[in-house]
Amino acid sequence: MTQAFTRTRYHAPATLGEALALLTDDPDVTVIGGGTIVMAASAGVPRTAALLDLHRIPGLAEIQQGVTTTLGATTTYTRLLTAPAAPPLLRRIAGGITGGPQIRNQGTIGGSACYANPASDIPAGLVALDATMVVHRQERQRRVPARDFFAEPFRTDLQAGELLTAIEIPTPPPATRWGHAKLKHGESSWPIAVAVARIDRRPDGRIASASVTLGAAVPTPLTIALDLPEHLTELDRDHRRLIAAAVDRAVEQWWSDALADDVHRRRVGPVIAARAVAAALPNGHRT
Amino acid sequence: MTTTPLPATINGSAVNLDVDPATPLADVLRDQCGLTATHIGCRNGDCGACTVLLDHQPYKSCLVPGGRAAGRAIETLDGLAEDDTLHPVQQQFWDHNAFQCGFCLAGQVLCTLSTLRHNPDATDDELTDALAGNLCRCTGYQQITAAARAARTHNTER
Numbered sequence: 001m002t003q004a005f006t007r008t009r010y011h012a013p014a015t016l017g018e019a020l021a022l023l024t025d026d027p028d029v030t031v032i033g034g035g036t037i038v039m040a041a042s043a044g045v046p047r048t049a050a051l052l053d054l055h056r057i058p059g060l061a062e063i064q065q066g067v068t069t070t071l072g073a074t075t076t077y078t079r080l081l082t083a084p085a086a087p088p089l090l091r092r093i094a095g096g097i098t099g100g101p102q103i104r105n106q107g108t109i110g111g112s113a114c115y116a117n118p119a120s121d122i123p124a125g126l127v128a129l130d131a132t133m134v135v136h137r138q139e140r141q142r143r144v145p146a147r148d149f150f151a152e153p154f155r156t157d158l159q160a161g162e163l164l165t166a167i168e169i170p171t172p173p174p175a176t177r178w179g180h181a182k183l184k185h186g187e188s189s190w191p192i193a194v195a196v197a198r199i200d201r202r203p204d205g206r207i208a209s210a211s212v213t214l215g216a217a218v219p220t221p222l223t224i225a226l227d228l229p230e231h232l233t234e235l236d237r238d239h240r241r242l243i244a245a246a247v248d249r250a251v252e253q254w255w256s257d258a259l260a261d262d263v264h265r266r267r268v269g270p271v272i273a274a275r276a277v278a279a280a281l282p283n284g285h286r287t
Numbered sequence: 288m289t290t291t292p293l294p295a296t297i298n299g300s301a302v303n304l305d306v307d308p309a310t311p312l313a314d315v316l317r318d319q320c321g322l323t324a325t326h327i328g329c330r331n332g333d334c335g336a337c338t339v340l341l342d343h344q345p346y347k348s349c350l351v352p353g354g355r356a357a358g359r360a361i362e363t364l365d366g367l368a369e370d371d372t373l374h375p376v377q378q379q380f381w382d383h384n385a386f387q388c389g390f391c392l393a394g395q396v397l398c399t400l401s402t403l404r405h406n407p408d409a410t411d412d413e414l415t416d417a418l419a420g421n422l423c424r425c426t427g428y429q430q431i432t433a434a435a436r437a438a439r440t441h442n443t444e445r
Contacts, residue, residue, distance in 0.1 A: 008309035009289070009309070010307075012355070034350075036347075039332075039350040039351070039352065040330065040332050040349075041330035041331060051309055051352060078344075099332055099420045100335060100416075100418070101345055101398060101401075101402075101416075101417055101420060102338055102346050102394070102398070102420045103332060103347065103420055105346055106346055106351070187419055188333055
């Protein structure tokens, strides 16, 4: 029998109130949404004294569509792929998650956000979508912009006793176009660089604003404003060079891990960012 | 270690196990149930050799806390064949030489099966995607994808 978990206490509360009480009462508890990170034996996560499994709490895996789309923290990637109410950008990102249908069935958007691994897909997606993280603790609730939630590699803004319960995604104007690009060197790899471009247009079609949010290649997601020609419909080589240069200027530090060092990520990050911008243009290429 | 009762269905039979709920389901199945077709390769969610179906959907059972399986219908590779007769998906893997050592078979076969149960007309791309969470170190995947595609024309319900 595996040794790692045999002394681990296991809580699977049936209500959010019970979960919040456990979080306050048991400082050693580790929250699991899907569990794919914490249960992995060699992911570098310290073994834990107690697991707090959220899977029984009603409604925590639901998607609600209104003025904003609210995603429960334990919404799985499979749910993002199949639910009509899921934001299309997140559906696209969920389709590229590493690990096959087994991981898509188990991994959750909230779990990925709370792990805050720089080399992952979800954090940059949430920052690009201008998401708001809904955080509960006993008797209290607060909302944190996604761009502030990802404090540093593997650390979020969550404080002791707090639980991420939902993620709110504002509905963008109809003329907003998104572009997504990603680089990984093997099907089973964590991403090396991900980028989400956002282009907003005026009623006459001219570009009003453009930005690209870079992830995986940087310690925490970074949104970079871009100054694009207002009639731009596709990228030529010079445009790509200018976008890549703007990204390179904006990044103070490139991420480095076992998969790729900062020198490599600095070479590929700006290229992926330009591909994301191209994908957000009418004549863009999906790569 | 505190154990709790775990009522579930495993390969069609109702069981009530006494499990440590934090122990991975893969260990519960292997050590307490003797269902050793559920292989443990990486304990990391990478390889897929420990794949089982929970309520018809594939999961990597090394990552699933045993306690979470309560009330679920669990299917393992051990339960597919009837006596000496292979399940149609297994038969296609056999006919296409889709394994050498066989270590990855739980993931390859069960991901193929769950996909075809939900979508008997799955496209080649959908079948390739269904298999993407399983590492094979022997075959180079060509025979595996050929077997999965051939299984489309055979009855997967049995």
